Structures are given as structure tokens and as C-alpha cells.
Amino acid sequence: MSTLDHDLARLNFEYLLLARECARSNPVEAAWRFDMDRGQTEILATLTIEKIRELADNCRAAVKLLPFKSPENVSVGLYSAMLPTVAESV
Template identity: 60%
Template sequence: MSTLDEDLARLNFEYLMLARECARSNPAETAWRFGLDKNRIEKLADMTLEHLRDQAESSRAVIQLLPVFVPSGVSMSTYVDLLQPFMPEWTDENSAI
């Protein structure tokens, strides 16, 4: 296997592992982040490491880049800020340990 194929297989495997963990923990988020439908999410959540590895070594990219749609009248930086998870400001009263 060439270096390009090895790099692509490694990237595919990491992506599939991330998508599978997301599918197992939060299917709705998986649909939004990875652009998958309910049937594919269920199949992905049930995949074994061996099956993920087989898919990753297919010599084809499994990553699907979704276009970013920014509503008119909203700047890209504002839109990106809206996509970030909400993390309340920590105060002295509820600071992390």
C-alpha cells in the first residue's frame, strides 16, 4: 500500500470511528454533523472495528464535506458563533474543580 493509500485509510478510519461514536451517543447530532439519514446512522452505530477498518481501507475517501449555508444578512463569524455549543461563563461560585 502506498503512503497516500495508508494516509487515506488512516483518515477514513479516524473519521468513521468519530462518526460511529457520535451515532451511538447522539443520533440527532450525527444527522446534523455528518449529513446521514436515520438508516445509515443505525448501520454505522452497529459497525464493528473490523467492518470500520474494511470500509476505511477501500482506497476511497469516506468523508463527505457538507457546504456551509449562511443565511442572508448574517456574517460568517456570527454564524460560526451560533454553531458553537453553549458554554456558560464560570464564576467563583460554580468554578470547575
């Protein structure tokens, strides 16, 4: 594995771990911070370390760079649609 592949795999692993922990603790925040929909958030929250390692080692970037969005450009529909699910789990 080249240095670039190794570095990319490490970055992917750290990113996916962070996203998984956020999805487990606060799915709405995970959707906003990592630009995921409800289904992606639910799947990510269930991943094991082994599956995250497998995904991280695919030699493609998992990190998605997004343009900065000001609050007036944020889609409230997605986040409000997720709120009942979060409230039900509490």
C-alpha cells in the same frame, strides 16, 4: 500500499470511528454533523472495529465535505422525524 492510500485509510478510519461514536451517543447530532439519514445512522452505530477498518481500507474517501449551511437553510424535517426515535430510547 502507497503513502497516499495509507493516509487516506487512516483518515477514513478516524472519521468513521468518530461518526460511529456520535451515532451511538446522539443520532440526531450525527445526522446533522455527518449528513446521514436515519438508516445510515442506525447502521453506523452497529459497526464493529473490524468492519470500520475494512471500510476505511477501500482506497476511497469516506469523508464528505459539505458547504457551510446557515441555520435557515437546515432541513428541520429530517431531524424532527428522528426525534421520536431518540426520545423512545431514553
